[in-house]
Every structure is written in structure tokens, then in C-alpha cells.
Amino acid sequence: xxxxxxxxxxxxxxxxxxxxxxxxxxGPPLGVLLVLRRMSLxxxxxxxxxxxxxxxxxxxGGFSLWAMGLGGVLAGFSVxxxxxxxxxxxxxxxxxxxAGVYLVALALGVAIVSATRGVDLAHLLFGSVxxxxxxxxxxxxxxxxxxxxxxxxIWRPLVLESFDPGFMRAVGGRxxxxxxxxxxxxxxxVVGGFAALGTLMSVGLMMLPAVAARHFAAELAGQVRxxxxxxxxxxxxGLLLSFHADVPxxxxxxxxxxxxxxxxxxxxxxxxxxxxxxRPHLRG
Numbered sequence: 538x539x540x541x542x543x544x545x546x547x548x549x550x551x552x553x554x555x556x557x558x559x560x561x562x563x564g565p566p567l568g569v570l571l572v573l574r575r576m577s578l579x580x581x582x583x584x585x586x587x588x589x590x591x592x593x594x595x596x597x598g599g600f601s602l603w604a605m606g607l608g609g610v611l612a613g614f615s616v617x618x619x620x621x622x623x624x625x626x627x628x629x630x631x632x633x634x635x636a637g638v639y640l641v642a643l644a645l646g647v648a649i650v651s652a653t654r655g656v657d658l659a660h661l662l663f664g665s666v667x668x669x670x671x672x673x674x675x676x677x678x679x680x681x682x683x684x685x686x687x688x689x690x691i692w693r694p695l696v697l698e699s700f701d702p703g704f705m706r707a708v709g710g711r712x713x714x715x716x717x718x719x720x721x722x723x724x725x726x727v728v729g730g731f732a733a734l735g736t737l738m739s740v741g742l743m744m745l746p747a748v749a750a751r752h753f754a755a756e757l758a759g760q761v762r763x764x765x766x767x768x769x770x771x772x773x774x775g776l777l778l779s780f781h782a783d784v785p786x787x788x789x790x791x792x793x794x795x796x797x798x799x800x801x802x803x804x805x806x807x808x809x810x811x812x813x814x815x816r817p818h819l820r821g
Contacts, residue, residue: 544780553669553786556677557772560734560742563681564726565764566688568747569757570719574699577744579632582639583720584727584740586616588646591731596649602672606680606728613724616642621717680729684722691718696757738787742768745794752805767797 544550571577590612591605598604620635627634669677688695694715723743730739746767750760753767775790782789804811 540781541777544777549669550776550780552671552674553776554772556669556674556730557742557776557790558769559678559681560726560730561746561768561772562765563684563688564730564743565746565750565768566761567684567719567723567726568743569750569760569764570695570699571723571744572747572751573696573757576632577748579635579720580723580727580740580744582620582635583613583616583724585643585646586639587613587724587728587731589642589649590615590646591728592646592649602676605731606676609728609731610724612642612646613728614721617717617720617724677729680725684726684729687718687722687725691715695719734787734790735785738785738791741787741791741794742771745791745798746771749794749798749801749805752801752807752809755807767794767801771797 545554568577568580571580587609590608590610592608593612594601594605594608597608616635616638620638623634623638624630698715726743727739730742734742746764747760749767750764753763754760771790771794774793774796776786778784778793779786779789802809806812
């Protein structure tokens with residue numbers, strides 16, 4: 538009990554936990570929808586795409602968290618919009634255009650950070666629980682709150698467009714508008730998590746629980762609940778690992794989420810290796 542409770546007697550650990558709880562409530566539902574829409578790697582592209590905006594925000598705002606956050610949001614929106622426009626203009630697939638745009642954005646961000654003195658690249662990429670002060674907590678909780686409210690507004694048309702986009706087009710459901718709004722919420726959650734998790738790890742708390750949730754529930758609502766629960770467990774376990782093993786918070790939380798995903802894949806009640814082996818045994 539001492540090993541479990543001692544870290545959270547410290548203020549910065551409690552702030553980190555509160556911020557991660559907020560992100561655990563908002564990010565995994567978005568991740569479940571990304572999996573449903575077969576856009577799982579889109580979130581990875583967006584988390585890389587925010588780096589130049591975060592770096593420019595640090596230069597312009599004197600390492601202000603809000604300046605870096607605003608820069609990250611603008612960069613993420615720009616990457617998503619540019620990839621969509623290029624896909625429509627060229628007739629190609631949006632995922633291929635997104636891959637090209639985010640790679641250029643990532644290289645630009647690393648070049649800006651490397652050419653700037655006083656910017657800790659490791660901190661931007663991997664995060665630190667020490668960085669979760671009151672401003673960071675407000676950013677994380679604010680981004681999560683806006684994302685949750687926005688998702689509640691667009692949930693029904695977004696789910697319908699995910700399952701049957703042809704029907705949405707037939708009834709004039711403006712599927713493109715819902716898609717754009719959804720991408721904006723994903724960008725917001727990615728930016729909200731970069732202070733504690735880093736720009737390379739912030740999407741881990743969104744996607745790994747969402748991927749693991751399919752091994753614990755069949756229906757969409759059940760997968761959302763399972764993903765949120767797995768994200769909460771990953772947050773606590775990752776912060777404890779970060780504190781006791783002195784590793785960055787981002788990788789620690791993502792490794793914890795990865796361990797839960799591996800457990801679900803191996804022994805979960807649905808679509809797991811155990812379930813595949815057990816069914817033939819029962820039939821026999």
C-alpha cells in the first residue's frame with residue numbers, strides 16, 4: 538500500500554493523475570470510433586503533425602504551455618485539412634496524403650527544435666509528470682471537457698456515418714462536416730496530452746485501450762466503457778512505473794496500456810487467442 542499511495546502524496550503526481558484521468562475519459566471513445574472507421578493510424582499521424590506547431594509556440598511564447606498548445610492545435614488542424622484537400626484535389630486516398638504531410642511536418646518540427654537553444658526535445662517527444670503544473674492540468678482537463686462535449690453533440694451522426702456512409706450521403710447527412718469535426722476533436726485530445734505524455738506518446742492513451750476493448754466487449758457502447766476503464770488503469774499503473782522506475786511518463790503509460798492490450802489479446806473473452814483455442818475444444 539505504501540508503494541501504491543506514496544507517489545500520490547506529492548502534488549505534481551496528483552496533478553498528473555487528474556490530467557490523465559481527464560484524458561482517459563475523453564480519448565478512448567475517440568479511439569474506438571477511429572478503430573470503427575478504420576482510421577487507427579490517423580491519430581498517430583496527427584500526433585507527429587503537431588510537433589512543428591508546438592515548437593513554434595515555444596519560440597513565440599517563451600515556452601508558455603498555452604502558446605505551445607495553441608501552436609499544436611493549429612498545426613494539427615493544418616495537417617488534417619491539407620491532407621483532405623490534397624486527397625480531393627488529386628483523387629488519391631486521404632491516408633496516403635496524410636502520411637506524406639505528417640512526415641514533412643515531423644521533420645520540420647525536429648529541425649526547429651534542434652536549431653533552437655533551450656528546447657528539450659526529449660521533453661517534447663516523451664513528456665514528463667514533472668511538467669504537469671496547474672496550467673498543464675487546466676489544459677488537459679479543458680481539452681478533455683471540450684472533446685467530450687463535442688463528441689456528445691456529433692455522436693449519433695458520426696456513428697451512423699461510420700456504419701453506413703452511403704445512407705448518410707443519400708439523405709444529405711453532411712458526412713464530411715461530421716468527419717471534420719471528429720478530426721478536430723482528435724487533434725484537441727492529442728494536444729491536451731502532450732504536456733505529460735509528449736507529442737510521440739499522447740495518442741497511446743487514446744488508441745491502445747480502444748484496440749484492446751474489442752477483446753472485452755462486442756457492442757459499441759460496451760467497447761467505449763471497456764476502453765475508458767483500461768485507460769484509467771493504464772494511467773495509474775504508468776504513473777506508478779514512471780515514479781518508481783524513473784522513466785518518462787509517456788512511455789510508462791503507453792507500456793502499461795500495451796500490457797493490458799496484450800493480456801486481452803491473449804486471454805480476453807472475445808477474439809483472443811484463448812477464445813480461438815477454447816471454442817474448438819468446446820465443440821469437440
